[in-house]
Amino acid sequence: MLNTNHNLLFKGIILALCVISFVHVFLFPLYDINVGRGGVRTYMDFEQSLCTNNIKKRRVWRLGRCPQYGIVTIMQGGRLGNQMWEYASVWALARRTGLEPYIPRCIKIKLDQVFEQLSIPTFGEIGHCPVEINHFVKSLEAWNYTNQSIILPRYSIQPELVLTWVQDIIQEFTIRKKLLQKSQQILHLAVKSSSVRNHTFVSIHVRRTDYISYLMRKHNAKPADVDFYKSAMNFFETKYRNVIFIVVSDDPPWCWRRFGFKSNVYVTSKYHRNSPALDMAILASCNHSIYDYGTFGEWGAILAGGETIYYNLSHHSSSRLGRILKNWHTI
Ligand SMILES: *[C@@H]1O[C@H](CO)[C@@H](O)[C@H](O)[C@H]1NC(C)=O
Ligand SMILES: *[C@@H]1O[C@H](CO)[C@@H](O)[C@H](O)[C@H]1NC(C)=O
Ligand SMILES: *[C@@H]1O[C@H](CO)[C@@H](O)[C@H](O)[C@H]1NC(C)=O
Ligand SMILES: *[C@@H]1O[C@H](CO)[C@@H](O)[C@H](O)[C@H]1NC(C)=O
Numbered sequence: 001m002l003n004t005n006h007n008l009l010f011k012g013i014i015l016a017l018c019v020i021s022f023v024h025v026f027l028f029p030l031y032d033i034n035v036g037r038g039g040v041r042t043y044m045d046f047e048q049s050l051c052t053n054n055i056k057k058r059r060v061w062r063l064g065r066c067p068q069y070g071i072v073t074i075m076q077g078g079r080l081g082n083q084m085w086e087y088a089s090v091w092a093l094a095r096r097t098g099l100e101p102y103i104p105r106c107i108k109i110k111l112d113q114v115f116e117q118l119s120i121p122t123f124g125e126i127g128h129c130p131v132e133i134n135h136f137v138k139s140l141e142a143w144n145y146t147n148q149s150i151i152l153p154r155y156s157i158q159p160e161l162v163l164t165w166v167q168d169i170i171q172e173f174t175i176r177k178k179l180l181q182k183s184q185q186i187l188h189l190a191v192k193s194s195s196v197r198n199h200t201f202v203s204i205h206v207r208r209t210d211y212i213s214y215l216m217r218k219h220n221a222k223p224a225d226v227d228f229y230k231s232a233m234n235f236f237e238t239k240y241r242n243v244i245f246i247v248v249s250d251d252p253p254w255c256w257r258r259f260g261f262k263s264n265v266y267v268t269s270k271y272h273r274n275s276p277a278l279d280m281a282i283l284a285s286c287n288h289s290i291y292d293y294g295t296f297g298e299w300g301a302i303l304a305g306g307e308t309i310y311y312n313l314s315h316h317s318s319s320r321l322g323r324i325l326k327n328w329h330t331i
């Protein structure tokens with residue numbers, strides 16, 4: 001009796017497995033073949049080719065409308081600072097052209113850790129839609145009608161376009177409240193004497209480690225020396241009262257040895273490394289900025305929105321920003 005019951009159960013399971021695999025083998029592939037016929041691929045496939053790490057394909061349940069005209073998008077590359085430029089370039093190019101912007105989910109996931117109201121949709125919204133690869137051009141200059149899409153290369157930096165709407169991009173990159181609260185706590189730690197209320201916080205972003213060899217390779221340049229930071233600090237101390245310097249760096253011990261002796265200098269990450277997200281929040285929370293090079297410090301200074309002293313490095317994007325933004329200077 002028991003045996004027969006087991007047998008029945010076993011047969012039932014086999015039957016269920018057969019039905020499930022029939023559905024999988026025969027129905028889902030049919031669905032895929034339909035989509036794939038004629039070499040037309042979907043934006044879901046397309047998104048995979050834009051990300052540096054493999055991103056899981058997601059089944060699209062809600063079939064929204066597909067783009068009527070071209071779109072603007074970009075390939076992922078680099079770390080937080082680069083990906084902020086990539087996002088901002090898509091954002092600005094969409095404004096300029098009237099095309100719909102879409103970013104790959106890999107960029108969105110990265111930036112969502114830092115910002116709370118990013119408005120550009122991901123390919124998740126149009127994953128089921130067919131993509132016409134041969135309608136893509138690679139720059140605004142090559143684009144000449146609304147059915148064409150634009151795909152920017154990774155590491156794109158478009159300051160002339162993005163900073164046309166500098167207040168709006170600062171708004172777009174609104175930092176998460178948790179990170180802002182944390183960075184305010186850190187600024188308060190930096191204030192040693194509580195008798196003075198009205199401080200001027202000036203961030204110093206010092207990029208060293210791997211960037212030093214990159215500077216040599218790419219720009220044939222030496223890293224900024226201590227004099228650069230000292231002159232910049234001097235500039236702010238002469239101009240503002242009660243200046244507190246907040247140092248953010250990938251090499252805190254170096255900074256500590258050079259500037260730690262000054263009573264109004266606070267080196268962050270001295271005991272344990274802050275996340276890049278928190279470092280960005282700290283830079284953005286300061287009133288003014290000093291930075292040497294690199295897209296991370298560059299964005300910190302843009303978001304802070306104050307006066308900025310940057311290191312004069314020809315062919316670096318900072319010199320383009322310096323020409324556009326009135327409150328950016330070299331020393
Ligand atoms: C679009 O621009 C390219 C140059 O970028 C040009 O060769 C091409 O003829 C233009 N196409 C149209 C339809 O205007
Ligand atoms: C642009 O796309 C629309 C709608 O898909 C189509 O009707 C039109 O013919 C296209 N125009 C060009 C120049 O390809
Ligand atoms: C605080 O300092 C800033 C800049 O140094 C100045 O513009 C502002 O008027 C000061 N506010 C007070 C209440 O002293
Ligand atoms: C300077 O930054 C601090 C910390 O973020 C802020 O509380 C203060 O309002 C800022 N001061 C000015 C004049 O913007």
Ligand SMILES: *[C@@H]1O[C@H](CO)[C@@H](O)[C@H](O)[C@H]1NC(C)=O
Pocket residue numbers: 312313314330331
């Ligand atoms: C930056 O340095 C170059 C020489 O490398 C010089 O010609 C240029 O005037 C400097 N720019 C500024 C704004 O000081």
